[in-house]
Every structure is written in C-alpha cells, then in structure tokens.
Amino acid sequence: MYTWKGTLWLVISSLTFSLISYLLLTDKELSLLDQTEMMWMLAKVIISIGLLIVSIDASSIISNEFEKETAESLFLSPIKMKDFVSGKLLASLTLWLLIFIVSIPYILVTSAGTKLFFPFFYYVFLLGSLGVFGFIMLIFAISLLFRSSKNTLTTSLVVLLALFIPSLFSTTLKNNSFALALGKVNPVDNIFSSLDNVLVDYQTSLFHNGQFILPLALFCLITLMFLVYATKRFKQAGVVKNG
Amino acid sequence: MDDIKRLLMLGVLGSLLILSMAYAYAENQTINQPLTLRILSEKTLSGTAGDFATVKAQINNSGLQPLNDITTYISLVDESNKMPVDLEDWSAEKGLFIGTIDAGQALPLNWKIHFVKAGKYSLIIVAEITGQEIPQVSGIVHFTVNSKRNLNPGQVLPVALGTPIVVLFIMLLLNYKRNSSKSS
Numbered sequence: 001m002y003t004w005k006g007t008l009w010l011v012i013s014s015l016t017f018s019l020i021s022y023l024l025l026t027d028k029e030l031s032l033l034d035q036t037e038m039m040w041m042l043a044k045v046i047i048s049i050g051l052l053i054v055s056i057d058a059s060s061i062i063s064n065e066f067e068k069e070t071a072e073s074l075f076l077s078p079i080k081m082k083d084f085v086s087g088k089l090l091a092s093l094t095l096w097l098l099i100f101i102v103s104i105p106y107i108l109v110t111s112a113g114t115k116l117f118f119p120f121f122y123y124v125f126l127l128g129s130l131g132v133f134g135f136i137m138l139i140f141a142i143s144l145l146f147r148s149s150k151n152t153l154t155t156s157l158v159v160l161l162a163l164f165i166p167s168l169f170s171t172t173l174k175n176n177s178f179a180l181a182l183g184k185v186n187p188v189d190n191i192f193s194s195l196d197n198v199l200v201d202y203q204t205s206l207f208h209n210g211q212f213i214l215p216l217a218l219f220c221l222i223t224l225m226f227l228v229y230a231t232k233r234f235k236q237a238g239v240v241k242n243g
Numbered sequence: 244m245d246d247i248k249r250l251l252m253l254g255v256l257g258s259l260l261i262l263s264m265a266y267a268y269a270e271n272q273t274i275n276q277p278l279t280l281r282i283l284s285e286k287t288l289s290g291t292a293g294d295f296a297t298v299k300a301q302i303n304n305s306g307l308q309p310l311n312d313i314t315t316y317i318s319l320v321d322e323s324n325k326m327p328v329d330l331e332d333w334s335a336e337k338g339l340f341i342g343t344i345d346a347g348q349a350l351p352l353n354w355k356i357h358f359v360k361a362g363k364y365s366l367i368i369v370a371e372i373t374g375q376e377i378p379q380v381s382g383i384v385h386f387t388v389n390s391k392r393n394l395n396p397g398q399v400l401p402v403a404l405g406t407p408i409v410v411l412f413i414m415l416l417l418n419y420k421r422n423s424s425k426s427s
Contacts, residue, residue, distance in 0.1 A: 004414065004417075004418055007414035008414065014410045018404070018406060018407055019403075021403060022400070026399065034293045034359060035293060036293070102406065105405075106402060109398050109399050112398055201332075
C-alpha cells in the first residue's frame with residue numbers, strides 16, 4: 001500500500017464512488033428512485049469495485065515474485081510457505097479495507113435521513129470482506145499454479161466476469177430453475193441478494209441473511225481448500241519450475 | 244294437427260321455463276354470495292414513493308353457513324401504463340389465508356405495502372373460496388403515489404469533491420516521503 005500504485009487504486013475508487021453518488025443524488029431522473037434503491041446501487045458499486053481492484057492487485061502480488069526473480073532469494077530465507085501466503089493475503093485484504101474506508105463518507109451521505117446507516121455499513125463490510133477473502137484465495141491458488149501474472153490476471157477476470165453476468169439477468173430470467181440453482185451457489189449473486197434483503201426489504205438481522213452468508217462462507221472454504229492444494233503442488237514442483 | 248301445434252307450444256314453453264330457471268340459478272350464484280369484501284383505508288392510501296401504508300379491509304360472511312379455505316390477495320394496477328404491478332417489492336405478504344369464517348362473522352385484513360414508484364394506481368382485493376368457480380372481489384380503490392426527489396447536492400457535493408482530493412493528497416504525501424527517504 002505504500003507504493004503509488006496502491007494509492008492510485010484508492011483515488012480511482014473514490015472518483016468512481018463520487019461520480020455514482022453525485023449522479024444518484026443530483027440527477028433528476030435518478031433522484032426519483034427510492035432512497036433504499038440508491039443505497040443498494042451504491043453498495044453494489046462499492047463491493048464490485050473492491051472485488052475488481054483487489055482481483056487485479058492480487059493477480060500480480062505472488063506472480064511478480066517469480067517474474068522479477070525475487071522468489072528464489074525469498075524462499076532461501078527460513079520462511080514457511082504458510083507465512084508467505086498469509087502475508088500476501090493480509091496485504092490484499094488491506095487494500096479492500098482501505099477501499100471500504102474510502103467508501104464510508106459516501107455511505108454516510110447516501111443513507112442520510114434513513115435509519116439504515118449501520119446495516120448499510122456493516123453488511124457492505126461483512127459481505128465485501130467475505131467475497132474479497134474468497135476471491136483472493138482463488139487468485140493466489142491460480143497464481144501458484146500458473147506463476148505468471150498475465151495468465152493469472154486473465155483467468156481471474158474471466159472468472160469474475162462469469163460470476164457477475166447472472167446479476168445482469170432480468171427477474172424473469174432469474175426465475176428459471178437453472179438460474180435459481182446457479183444463484184444459490186454464485187457468491188456475487190449471494191452478495192447482491194443479501195444487500196437487497198437488507199436495504200430494500202429491511203431484513204437486517206444475520207438470521208434473515210444466513211441463506212446468503214452461508215454459501216459465501218462455503219465459497220471461502222472451497223477456495224481455501226483449492227489454495228492448500230495449489231500450495232502443495234507448488235512445493236512439489238519447487239520454486240524453480242522443472243529445475 | 245292441433246295436437247301437434249299444442250305439443251310444439253308446450254315444448255317451447257317448457258324450454259323457456261327451463262332456460263329462465265337456469266339463468267335465475269346462475270344469477271343467484273353470482274349475486275347472492277354471502278361473502279363481501281370492503282376496503283376500509285381508501286381515504287388514507289395516497290402517499291409519496293418510499294412510504295409504507297397499510298391497506299385495511301374487511302371480509303364479511305353474511306350467510307347462514309360458515310365458509311372454509313378462503314385465500315385473499317391484493318391486486319394492483321398501474322393506471323398510467325394500464326398494466327398490473329408486480330408486487331415483488333410492493334408487499335411482503337401477497338396473500339392472506341383464512342381457514343374458517345363463521346356465519347355472520349367479519350374479519351379484518353391488513354396488508355403493509357411499500358409505495359415503490361410514483362403514479363396513479365387502482366387496488367382491489369380478491370377472495371377465492373375453495374370449491375367455488377367465481378371469486379369475490381371488493382370495490383376498486385384509486386390512489387396516487389407522489390414522486391419523491393432525493394436531491395441533496397448540499398450534502399453530496401463536499402463529499403464527492405473532498406474525498407478524492409483527500410485521497411490524492413495522501414497519495415502525494417506518501418510519494419514525497421518515500422522519495423525523500425530514498426534520497427537521504
């Protein structure tokens with residue numbers, strides 16, 4: 001985060017949040033929307049921006065060690081693979097945390113006059129953190145298998161895009177049994193559905209959102225298992241592949 | 244010949260009698276239903292988009308027999324678009340089920356609805372009784388949902404302008420500190 005690139009992501013995200021919230025609250029057509037709909041839209045933008053930026057950043061955080069040939073010297077030091085991965089994980093999570101901190105003034109101004117500031121605040125944090133956590137582990141696993149930031153970035157963005165596509169479907173398309181089943185396991189769908197449940201339907205308790213949070217937790221568990229598998233494969237192949 | 248004419252006359256009269264009896268029976272079925280529905284909150288139903296309102300109604304069994312298994316629901320029509328409204332976001336409870344309503348009993352029916360979009364609407368309540376082909380319908384209630392503008396440039400402008408500036412300032416400060424620590 002101390003690099004210019006890390007802080008530039010924050011400037012980009014704050015500019016995006018500014019544009020969205022300004023449009024929502026000043027545009028004559030958009031201002032006809034119910035305030036809860038505006039909050040829902042902004043919440044989706046905050047988490048989507050967070051997922052996109054963290055995915056791009058996490059795609060290169062491990063692969064760069066191989067491309068810049070710093071991995072050999074790094075692994076010569078008495079560092080455990082677990083510490084290496086968890087250190088990188090914390091760095092990526094810090095970026096999400098900072099994006100969330102930048103979004104707080106926008107959450108405040110959009111929820112002004114409603115009693116939904118706290119649910120808005122903690123559900124964006126909770127759902128965003130779970131989603132980001134799962135995606136980082138998935139991207140790290142891909143990184144350890146590919147060892148190339150270009151391949152990791154392309155794969156991560158394709159996965160992210162594929163998971164975002166169902167959220168663009170209309171309500172009629174979503175009622176299809178296949179789309180319903182897909183929605184139950186898709187982490188992005190679960191995040192957006194939970195936000196809808198909290199901000200539009202006022203179902204603010206964790207109990208009412210368990211149906212969305214549990215699949216998200218399961219997604220994190222599956223990606224953790226995938227990361228453990230990728231780490232083992234990485235260890236077997238050695239730091240210098242085919243070496 | 245006269246006998247044939249008499250028989251024909253009798254046949255025509257008999258047919259007319261049967262037809263009029265069938266018509267009277269059908270009319271009786273539709274008009275003399277013991278169940279009546281009435282919307283009580285017709286005067287208080289208008290509001291602004293985003294508001295919540297309660298549709299209060301009453302179902303009354305004026306017959307001599309109790310009635311079982313009645314499903315009541317609201318139906319909303321957007322009068323501007325001439326289209327029924329999808330109640331997904333308007334009401335969490337679309338239907339209310341009544342197990343038994345005794346003879347002479349009146350029961351209250353309440354629906355909490357959320358005014359989602361501005362416009363002119365008409366609302367009716369429908370009751371379906373198991374085993375009966377024709378549902379019972381209340382009278383139509385017309386109401387208006389006024390638009391709500393959430394314009395607040397006074398609050399959003401400082402945030403929309405200030406936050407990127409603060410973040411940019413922090414970025415430049417960190418960059419400056421990093422460069423100065425490198426040079427020293």
